[in-house]
Amino acid sequence: MEPRISEKAWNPELEKEILKQWEDEKIYDFTPQENNYTIDTPPPYPSGRPWHIGAAAHYSQIDMIARTARMTGKNVYFPIGIDRNGLPVELYTEKKHNIRMRETERGEFLNLCREALDDLEAEMILIMKSLGISGDFANYYRTDSEEYRSLTQSTFIELWKKGQVYLANRPNNYDWVSGTTIADAEITYEDLSTKLVYMKFKIKDTDQEIIIASTRPELLCACRTIIVNPEDERYIQYIGKKVIVPITNVEVELKTHHSAKQEFGSGAVMVCSYGDQNDVALFRELELDEIVAIGLDGKMTEVAGEYAGLKPKQARTKIIEDLETKGFLEKIEDIIHRTPISERSKIPIEIIPMEEYYLKQKEAVEKIKKLGQEITFHPSMHKQILMNWLESINIDWPISRRRYYGTEIPIWYCKNCSEPHVPEPGKYYRPWNEKCPISNCMKCDSTEFIGEERTFDTWMDSSVSPLFICKFNRDKEFFKKVYPASIRPQAKDIVRTWLYYTLLRCEQLTGEKPWSEAWIMGYGLDEKGMKMSKSKGNAIDPLPVIEKLGADTFRFWSASEINHGYDFRCNEQKIESSKKFLSKLWNVSRFLSSFPVIKSGNITASDKWILSELDNLVKECKKGYDEYNFFIPAIAIREFTWNLFAAHYIEMVKARAYGIDFTDEERDGAIFTLHKTLSTVLKLLAPITPFITEYLWKILYSEKSIHKEKQVDSENLEEQSNITKEITEFNSKVWNEKKDQGLSLKDSIKIEIPAILEPFKKDLKSMHNLLD
Numbered sequence: 001m002e003p004r005i006s007e008k009a010w011n012p013e014l015e016k017e018i019l020k021q022w023e024d025e026k027i028y029d030f031t032p033q034e035n036n037y038t039i040d041t042p043p044p045y046p047s048g049r050p051w052h053i054g055a056a057a058h059y060s061q062i063d064m065i066a067r068t069a070r071m072t073g074k075n076v077y078f079p080i081g082i083d084r085n086g087l088p089v090e091l092y093t094e095k096k097h098n099i100r101m102r103e104t105e106r107g108e109f110l111n112l113c114r115e116a117l118d119d120l121e122a123e124m125i126l127i128m129k130s131l132g133i134s135g136d137f138a139n140y141y142r143t144d145s146e147e148y149r150s151l152t153q154s155t156f157i158e159l160w161k162k163g164q165v166y167l168a169n170r171p172n173n174y175d176w177v178s179g180t181t182i183a184d185a186e187i188t189y190e191d192l193s194t195k196l197v198y199m200k201f202k203i204k205d206t207d208q209e210i211i212i213a214s215t216r217p218e219l220l221c222a223c224r225t226i227i228v229n230p231e232d233e234r235y236i237q238y239i240g241k242k243v244i245v246p247i248t249n250v251e252v253e254l255k256t257h258h259s260a261k262q263e264f265g266s267g268a269v270m271v272c273s274y275g276d277q278n279d280v281a282l283f284r285e286l287e288l289d290e291i292v293a294i295g296l297d298g299k300m301t302e303v304a305g306e307y308a309g310l311k312p313k314q315a316r317t318k319i320i321e322d323l324e325t326k327g328f329l330e331k332i333e334d335i336i337h338r339t340p341i342s343e344r345s346k347i348p349i350e351i352i353p354m355e356e357y358y359l360k361q362k363e364a365v366e367k368i369k370k371l372g373q374e375i376t377f378h379p380s381m382h383k384q385i386l387m388n389w390l391e392s393i394n395i396d397w398p399i400s401r402r403r404y405y406g407t408e409i410p411i412w413y414c415k416n417c418s419e420p421h422v423p424e425p426g427k428y429y430r431p432w433n434e435k436c437p438i439s440n441c442m443k444c445d446s447t448e449f450i451g452e453e454r455t456f457d458t459w460m461d462s463s464v465s466p467l468f469i470c471k472f473n474r475d476k477e478f479f480k481k482v483y484p485a486s487i488r489p490q491a492k493d494i495v496r497t498w499l500y501y502t503l504l505r506c507e508q509l510t511g512e513k514p515w516s517e518a519w520i521m522g523y524g525l526d527e528k529g530m531k532m533s534k535s536k537g538n539a540i541d542p543l544p545v546i547e548k549l550g551a552d553t554f555r556f557w558s559a560s561e562i563n564h565g566y567d568f569r570c571n572e573q574k575i576e577s578s579k580k581f582l583s584k585l586w587n588v589s590r591f592l593s594s595f596p597v598i599k600s601g602n603i604t605a606s607d608k609w610i611l612s613e614l615d616n617l618v619k620e621c622k623k624g625y626d627e628y629n630f631f632i633p634a635i636a637i638r639e640f641t642w643n644l645f646a647a648h649y650i651e652m653v654k655a656r657a658y659g660i661d662f663t664d665e666e667r668d669g670a671i672f673t674l675h676k677t678l679s680t681v682l683k684l685l686a687p688i689t690p691f692i693t694e695y696l697w698k699i700l701y702s703e704k705s706i707h708k709e710k711q712v713d714s715e716n717l718e719e720q721s722n723i724t725k726e727i728t729e730f731n732s733k734v735w736n737e738k739k740d741q742g743l744s745l746k747d748s749i750k751i752e753i754p755a756i757l758e759p760f761k762k763d764l765k766s767m768h769n770l771l772d
Contacts, residue, residue: 004593004699010586012550015691019129027705028134030077032478037074038485039066040466040515041135042498043081043143044128045088046120051127053570054524054532056542057558060551061630062489063133064559065519067687068625069486070134071711077482079469080135082124084117084144085406086458087178087344092116093405102179106404106432113405117144127543132551132690134707141468143461146428149407151468152461154425155509156399157410164360164508165399167420171273171280171290172398174352176298177345180402181356183457185389185497186343194337195316196265198330199323201226204242204251210235211330213265215337217323218315219272220247221304222293225286228268230256235268245270246328247319248305257282274351276340294350312350357409357454358396361504365390368503371513378628379565382492382520389496397501399457406455412436416446425473463501466514484512487628489519492565519628522567529569540570552689553579559634559688564627581638582692585681588646589696592674595657597701601672602665604656605759609727610649612720613640614677619714621684630688637685644724645677648731655766662762675700680712726756734768 022028041062044055066078090101093113101109121142129137141148159165172181197217200209212226223245228235235254242251259278260269271282273290283290295301300315302308307315323329340349369390377383400409410429412421423429423437431451440447464472470483490498499518506514523531526538546554557578562568603611617640624632653670656662662670679701686693686706697706734751743749750771753761764770 002594003590005586005590005696008590010550010552010582010692010695012553012691014695015130015132015551018691018694019132022134022705025705027707028076028078028136030075030136032077032481033075034481035073035075036077036482036486037069038077038466038470038482038487038515039079040469040485040488040502041079041081042490043083043141043462043465044124045083045086046117046124051124051542052524052532053540053542053545054568056127056131056546056554057524057562057568057570058489058491058521059128059133060131060555060558061521061562061564061628062519063131063135063690064555064630064687065487065489065628066134067690067707068628068711070707071683071687071709072625073710077469078135080128080133080137080140081465081469082117082121082140082142083458083462084121084142085461087180087403089113089117090403090405091178091344092120101404109404114144123543127546130543130546130551131555134690143465144405144407148461148468150426150428151464151472152407152456153410153429154473155464155467155505156456156460157422157425159359159508160422162508165357166360166396167355167357169353169355170358170395170398171283171351172354172356173340173342173349174296174354175342175345175347175349176294176296177342177347178403179296181354181398181400182342182344182349183398183459183497184392184395185459185500187340187349188343189338190341191336192339192348194335194339195320196333196335196337197320197323198266198332199246200328200330201246201268201270202244203238204244208238210238210243210254210268211266212268212270213333214270214275215335216272216275216312216316217319218300218304218307218312219275219293220245220270220319221250221300221307222272222274222291223248223250223252223270224273224283224288224291225252225271226254226268227257227260227271227282228254229258229260229262232260232262232267246326247322255286257286273353276351280351290353292353294352296352298350356398357400359399359460359504361393361397362395364504364507365393367507368500371503371507374513375515376517378517378519382495382518382565385492385495385520386500389500397457397504399460400454401457403455406458407461408432409452409454409456411452412438412449413452414441414444414446415448415450417441417444419443421449459497459501460505462498463505464509466502466506467509472509483510483514485515487517487519488515490521492520492522495520520565522562522565525567525569527569527571529567531567532570540572545572545575549576549579550582550691552582552691556581556634556689559630560638561631563631564629581642582689584642584646585685585692585696588641588650589678589700591650592678593700595671595674597675598668598672601668601670602663603669603673604666604763606649606652606763607669607673608717609720609723609760610645610673610677611715612717613644613724614680615715615717616719616721617684618680618712622711622714625687625711633684634688637681637688641681644728645681648727649677650674651731652727652760652763652767656763661766682706683709683712723756726754727760730754730757730764731767734770 066076069076093116175182194215196213198211198213201212202209226243238254241254243254274280300307300310342349372386408430421438432453436449466485471478526532532539557575620636621633656670659667682693682697694706748769748771
């Protein structure tokens with residue numbers, strides 16, 4: 001019998017034809033019904049080339065979530081978006097065109113950003129489609145579209161009217177490279193080497209001095225007090241005394257405070273505006289007058305005297321030299337210091353008092369904790385990231401940014417009295433470039449206004465993604481059917497930003513949580529275990545890998561190598577090795593394509609055994625799919641297909657399937673079982689490798705797409721794992737015996753079959769050519 005599958009190997013080029021079929025047949029189109037399953041898909045950010053291979057693996061698995069849901073009978077809404085706001089594209093545009101944002105006309109700079117995004121976006125969409133992602137590409141959205149930005153602005157206007165937004169001048173985290181305030185959630189911490197400088201401070205009107213250790217001696221000019229721990233006996237005699245700050249000769253008072261650690265440095269601490277968040281807290285508590293020592297350009301201000309104009313690091317070096325020259329230096333220690341770093345620019349942040357808009361979040365912490373507890377996290381361990389972040393929140397969220405490429409804050413100020421005016425929601429406003437839609441000031445009746453130039457923190461846009469995809473305030477019926485969303489898939493590094501801010505904003509706007517489940521993925525690492533990033537130059541471009549090896553190979557690697565929730569290493573050789581399993585599946589299918597598909601047969605002990613093991617596979621896969629952990633089904637399917645079905649069962653029943661020395665009923669039992677097993681494996685594997693399973697399914701079993709099929713359920717067959725052990729051990733014994741005797745696998749041999757395997761005797765004899 002000639003096999004219906006003539007090709008000897010799976011050709012990844014076929015994936016393009018299958019993609020076109022899916023597109024032409026529109027098999028993933030969504031029409032809202034009652035049983036909807038909404039995925040709040042993370043819109044990827046096209047910030048440069050290449051798109052991260054770890055991100056490609058992440059999105060492959062998000063597609064597995066969608067395909068699994070469809071095959072369990074859910075009506076899947078799988079929107080696709082592209083995140084196009086914020087700092088990364090500004091930095092990319094500056095670098096690409098060798099320009100500086102603030103030295104370029106704003107409209108021209110925004111156009112250059114859009115062009116850069118369009119170029120990068122096209123490649124990203126190509127990669128996503130090539131991966132077989134079954135999302136709604138025909139209607140994909142952009143977060144910089146007028147429609148999206150209008151939603152961001154309208155939600156802000158609503159919260160403004162509710163009194164959730166206010167303007168305040170406070171110390172803020174400042175990224176002087178990008179020239180903007182950043183929120184605590186946009187800060188990471190790195191252990192950096194620095195110097196701990198021990199300086200001599202003289203007690204006024206005495207010949208006594210105390211030693212103060214600091215990593216920021218350049219902030220001596222901003223020192224407003226000295227604190228010591230109230231239990232530190234070394235300083236009891238000096239409490240309340242005036243201390244003279246070296247270099248500046250300013251007099252400050254020595255006070256007690258519980259935050260001073262006796263074991264750090266000398267135990268005495270200078271409090272400056274602002275070295276760290278502890279300084280911020282102390283300035284508020286002690287009601288100290290701040291001194292702005294570092295300006296918006298990231299350089300020392302005029303209050304630094306002769307050090308004005310220097311960058312903090314330069315000023316630190318110079319001031320250490322001067323401390324030594326003037327006899328104020330006790331000693332210097334080289335230490336590793338936990339330093340706050342801007343997540344975007346990767347440079348240490350400064351804390352500078354600035355006037356910004358804030359969204360209230362402190363008062364919502366307990367409510368968000370409760371909502372967080374109601375959300376099922378996959379894996380559950382990552383819920384703690386959210387809970388830890390909620391415990392750390394002690395200030396409201398600064399939402400205004402001093403950048404260009406973002407959603408503008410929709411506020412105009414009266415030119416006469418500075419009263420802020422917010423327009424009615426419903427359209428996209430650009431206050432820096434448009435006339436105020438309000439004719440007269442509500443306070444002084446003036447007719448002249450000045451538009452706000454600042455933009456929103458990009459998370460103000462991202463945090464309304466579930467509202468946007470569900471058509472909040474645009475289509476009530478659609479929103480009612482698809483919101484809240486079912487699941488939020490995302491990476492673990494943005495739990496405290498995207499996930500948290502979405503919870504906060506959606507609760508403020510709708511009174512309920514935006515989804516019931518959160519699926520969290522780890523980091524993609526390079527071969528050495530380092531986090532991949534474009535800046536490090538260790539990111540692998542996924543497109544050439546996909547074009548060379550095929551999407552299914554890439555996807556099977558993603559599922560079988562990544563234990564969900566944990567970091568994973570990306571290695572092209574490992575990806576290529578995944579092709580071996582697809583080759584095995586193809587060879588099995590090619591062999592079975594020689595036999596007709598029959599509905600039933602007289603099944604024997606051998607058939608019952610493999611069907612029992614197949615039932616165990618169905619249960620194991622269901623467990624993994626229910627947890628959205630694709631590692632479980634991928635490994636189980638590979639193990640079953642390769643090491644049980646192909647290696648043992650097919651070899652046992654091959655002669656029977658050909659009808660050699662067997663009855664027609666026995667032959668049909670083998671053929672029926674072979675096809676039932678393969679068709680079940682294809683269904684189980686379809687969410688992971690959609691192309692090869694679609695191709696084989698249509699050749700062997702149906703004209704209808706496998707992705708329209710319902711996933712298989714367990715039949716709860718009798719457990720036969722003890723027989724599995726006996727069969728595999730017996731077969732291995734025969735193979736080894738033949739090898740030891742220099743026989744080929746086809747040669748006959750005399751070996752006694754164990755009594756427990758007596759029901760399998762006929763298949764085993766034909767398999768091994770056993771002599772009586």
